[in-house]
Amino acid sequence: MTPEPPNRGGAESEPDGALSDVLADRRAKLERLRAAGIEPFPPTFADAETVAAVRAAHADLSPGEETTAVHRVAGRISARRGQGKMAFFDLADRSGKLQLQARVNELGAERMAVLTGLDLGDLIGVEGTAFCSRSGELSLRVSDFQLNAKSLRPPPDKHHGLTDVETRYRRRELDLIANERAREIFITRARMIAAIRRYLDEHGFIEVETPILQPLYGGGMGRPFITHHNALGRDLYLRIATELYLKRLIVGGLERVYEIGKQFRNEGVDTTHNPEFTTIEYYEANADYLAVAARFEALVAHVAAAVGYTGPHDFSAPWRRETFAGAIAARTGIVLTDHPDRASLAAAMRGIGIEPKPTDSWPQLADELLSKRVEPTLIEPTLLLDYPLELSPLAKRHRSEPGLVERFEAYVDGMEIANAFSELNDPDDQRARFLEQERYKAEGDEEAQPHDEAFVVALEHGMPPTGGIGIGIDRLAMVFSGADSIREVVLFPAMRD
């Protein structure tokens, strides 16, 4: 048999046995086709319609009804029934499946034998006449066909599909072939991103691209990946957020900017975290966090409509709103302002059965309370407003509440999907906040943000009042598709070797 090519990227090594027999059979068939003068990998199949378009053109046919309409479609053979003088095939393209009927008196014995000799998984293009079968199935009676590409490996089971989770993630192409649900999720994700772009483009925002390889990371909490540039002879960080560069563009007068792109955080993997993930951040001059909240609500409602969302949530504005401190008080009875120091707050937490970590600072304890007792309860779309200053080194001090900042996070299904604030534009305050972060870092907080002096110098040139937000695209895709794991909405999620 033909030697296997070198393995790469997750293809398992082949054992002897059934699979190698199957591979040998398919390769033998390939050679028979070539010997018969059939090119197994032709360059093109022009002018094909989608299956959905063919279906739309004949939506009202009744069982047994014939037409004279000729259609060309292209796709993968997903099922075959019968093999004698007449055979039926299911042809699948991205838009759906269509039945094909092949008859020897239509094609001739030789072409019929070629067609019925093809394998499940082979890619074909066909031309045929539309009709409706006795049982009401729209079908094409094949008058001509072309093998578009030979498949040399067996596809997943035509009935049970592919359910093994590991195989679905590692070999997403097989998941997409076998599972319509997988195709739907990624189409929904694409429509969602397109709708976000459309909305922002129509509201005066311009799309920009800022560095992924950065001399200094920043703009969020999180540990970075470190890489190395050979020619420059220095280490660089993969970005963890787009925030600081985008605000420099606001300083530069671009006024409304957004960026959609990957962020990278060197942290754990679970159902809501993948080490590389996609965000959209946008910044708007002369807006505060309340204006951002209103636009965010409008944006999500717009996206929900664009993807045809029919799930359990109502995304129409305004969303339910709570304050950070109010939400904690309502769930735990702990009033943060009654516990202004670490020891007092830690004692209060022990009183409700949470053992605080000895290394946590006051703001980290407050954050712990939030994530343990509040976040899981935020199922319906909710905005949580007005965070403690210490948790928010890039946000502007609250106009009326000392110790707080003008910030909100958006939650759905107990999951944070967005984080926004009135951006801090006082350069002296920003520098002081960075210095405070440096102190946390020196005390061992690995996620504290490094001091970015270039950013502060940019602020010294003057940044208008600005509202900004970062939205987790993957999590939003989970919400809109009903997926319960981020791996279901990331095409190739991170896996061990």
Place this chain on the structure above:
RNA sequence: GCCGCCGUAGCUCAGUCGGUAGAGCAGCGGACUUUUAAUCCGAAGCGCGUCGGUUCGAGCCCGACCGGCGGCACCA
């Protein structure tokens, strides 16, 4: 990193009290002009994630490791 569950044919799965591994689909040979998980006949295919241990004997028991899922920790 810790805890629990899981890993049997290309795919989907069964495998009793430890006794030497099965089914459907796919594939192979054959029949079949309206099927819908097409049907029927025939032949074939896995030594059970890996390594080690207990045993006369291990897919079943024990240990380690690898991988997956879930939870905890961490984070968005």
